Amino acid sequence: MSSLKLSGVRKSYGHVEVIKGVDLEIKSKEFVVFVGPSGCGKSTLLRMIAGLEHISAGDLEIGGTRMNDVDPSKRGIAMVFQSYALYPHMTVRENMGFALRFAGVAKDQIARQVQDAARILALEPLLDRLPKELSGGQRQRVAIGRAIVRNPEVFLFDEPLSNLDAELRVHMRIEIARLHKELQTTVIYVTHDQVEAMTLADTIVVLRDGVIEQVGRPLDLYDNPANQFVAGFIGSPKMNFLAASIVEKSAGSVTVALRNHSGVQFTVPASGGAVGEDVTLGVRAEHFGEPGAGAADIRLNVDVAEHLGSTSYVYANAGGESLIIEREESRNEMGQEHITVSISPERAFLFDSKGQRIR
C-alpha cells in the first residue's frame, strides 16, 4: 500500500492551464475523494496520477518514487472508469484476467486470482458472461474486479457510479466502502456528487478551476468551510446565501443588515470586514430556527414545500433570493403561503466580498 505526493503539479493544453499547481499528500490506505463541479480538473488530475495525461510541471510520487514518466502499467495503480471500459468481446473471466496475461502470470495463478476477486465481488455466477449480458451494476463490479485482480497499490475511481440509477448508486457506494475496508488500499475517487464524497471519504479534496480550495475530513469541511465555494458545495441541500452589508464594526464582531429584508440587522462574530462592505451570510437549511428563537426573524414567501415524512424542505424566496429551509415536522404547515424563521448568528457563516470566510 502506497502513499502519494503531488508537488506543484500543473497541466496545460497549449496556452490553457487546467491544473494550476496542486500540492497534496495522500497517506497510505487513505480514501481520498476529489470533488468539484464539472470542469474543475478533478478527472484530469486523476488521469495524470494514472499516467493517461502527461504532467506539464511538478512532481508525482507514488510510494516515494517519482512517477512522472513511468508507464501507466508500472505505477502500481488500477483504474475504474465511468463507462466501465470493459472489453466487450471478452467474458467476465477474460476481462478480469486480461492484464495478468501480459504480466507473465501463469495460467492457473490467473484463474486463482480471478476466482478470488470474483468471490469478493459476488461475481462467481457471472464469470462466463459477456459484458453486454450484464446489468450496469454488475458491469461496474466487473470493472472493479479487473482492478482488484492486479493487486494495485492505489485504486483510482473516475466517477464510477455516474452511469447507475439512484438506488444502485447507493448500493454500490456501500459496496465500495466495504471493499476499501476489506482490501485496505489507498483509494483516490473522483466524483461531482458531494453525497458520495461525504459518505465515502476519509479526506475530501475540493477543487475549483484547477486549484485545491480545501482539504479536510468530510465533517470538518461541513462544519468549517474555508470559503463560500466550499460552503456552497459541501452539504445537501446547499447552504443558503443571503446578501448583506456591514453597517457597524466592533472588536471581534460586525453588525450586518440583510439586503432583501429591510430593517433586519444583527450582530455576528467576525474576524474581518469593513463598514459598508458587501458580505454574504451563509445559513444551512437545517439551521433556521423557530420565530423568535434567534437574533432576527425573516419572513419569506413559500414557493414549494417537499414533505418527505421525517423532514420537509421548504423552498421560499424574498426579494428574488431563493432559500431552502429544512423543517422537522411540517404537517400542520402544509399549504401556507408565508413562513417566518429565525437566524442564529452563532450557526451562521459570513463571507467577504471575495468569498473568503470571516466567520
Added chain:
Amino acid sequence: MAYARLDRREQLTGWAFIAPALVLLGLFMIYPIIWSLWMSFQVGKGMNLSFGGFANIERLTKDPVFLRALGNTFIFFIIQVPIMITLALLFAVALNDSTLRFRGLFRTAIFLPCVTSLIAYSTIFKSMFATDGVVNQALMALHIIGSPIGWFTDPFWAKVIVILAITWRWTGYNMIFYLAALQNVDRSIYEAARIDGVPAWARFTHITIPMLKPVILFTTVISTIGTLQLFDEVYNFTAGSGGPSDSTLTLSLYIYNLTFKFMPSFGYSATVSWVIVVLVGILSFLQFLVARDRRRT
C-alpha cells in the same frame, strides 16, 4: 412478437404504396434473374436457342478459357482481398490517432481514389506502366532494373498491375468503414488496456480486431463480391482482351466477351454468370462461418 392485424383496406393501401417499386424491381431485376437461370439451360448461337439441359455445365468443365478465367479470378481474390483489408485496417488505425497531424488530409487522400473516374484512373495507370512510362523510367533511373519491364505484356506483371490498381482504388473505401467503427469505440477501453499493461500490438490484435470483427466481415464479403465481378480495370487496361494470352481474363470479362464479342452465346454466358452467383454464395457463407461468434449471442 405482437403486431396488430390490419384490416383489408389498410392492407390494400399498403400494397398500393409499394406497388410501383415492386413492379419495377420485378420487371428489371427479379424477372431477368429468373430468365437468366432459364437461359443457362439453353444452347445455341445468337437467338437460335434450344433447351440443352446440363450441356452448358458440361461445357464449363471442358472449356479451357473458362477455367483460365476462373483461376485468374481466384488469384485476384485470394491475393488482393487480404492485402486490401489489412492495408485498410492499418490505415484506419493510424489515421484514427488523434495526435497525428494532417489527419483530414491523409484520410481524404486515401479515400479519393474510389470516387475518381474509372476511365481516368485506368488511363493514367496505363500510361504510368507503359514501356516508356514514368514507372519504368524511374526504376531505370534508380538502377533497380536495367531494361524496361513490359508491364502489360508479361502475364505475371499484368496481374500485379491489376491487383495494384484495384487495391489503390478500393483501400480507402474500406478504410472509411473501419474508421467509422473505430470512432465508436469508447476511448477508455484503450486507456484501461494501457493501465493493464497490454502492449500496443496486443491492443491491436486483442482489442481492435475483435471489436471490428463485424465490420471486417462486412467489408470482406463486399470486397469478395467486387473482386469476383472484376471487369472494368481489366477491360480498360487490355482493351477488352484480358491479355496477354488470357492472363488477366476474369469471369465477368469472359461473360462480356461470350455475349457481345464472340458469336453471341447467351445460354452459355448465363451459365458462367450463375457460376459467379454460386461462388459468391459459397465464399460469403464460408466467411460468415469463420467469423461466427464462438459463443452464443
